Amino acid sequence: MFFVRNTGERETASLRVGLPVMVGDETWYCPYELRTDTRTKVFGMHGVDALQALELTMKTLSVEVDYWERSQNGKFYFLDEEGAGI
Template sequence: MVILTHTLFIRGESGDTPVEIRLYQPEHLVEDIGESWGCRFEIDWPDETKSMVIHGVDALQALILSMMCVGVHLYVSEYHDDGVLYAPGREGGYGFPVTPNLRDLLVGRDKELF
């Protein structure tokens, strides 16, 4: 079940392209390698949808790590590098945390919050 959607945009010559991000409710997983919690996210990039399940020891850890993984994908994207990815009304930044080794990439409000 989707628990969060967030829409960013990519500026283009023919108009802005929406990039929808979806986070799903963490699920308890029992697999051959043991138990964990998984939290799926999806990013609808213009050329493909990036979908991953991030695992944690509990639901909260899986959710937090999934949010950080979204932030990593946003900040290392070619759209960020090109300066065309944006979130309206956020004074810069995208609204997702990143791992500590990428904090130097943060822009706008994200720099203050994360």
């Protein structure tokens, strides 16, 4: 996966989703990481069960990728096609 800025500069990028884990008695947490050579975002989403935490993480990642592209003036490419492969 790569992130290509509007200037043509190309950076290696990665998107990682962790395994949902139980935190507390009734809450699940699913971490994620979006990284390029010059920037990293680590966060996670909470849910009432593992599936909801994972689903919210995947939905949030779509928004994160869109925001990253707009704020950093570039596009993600996965397997030589535009997009992050989500």
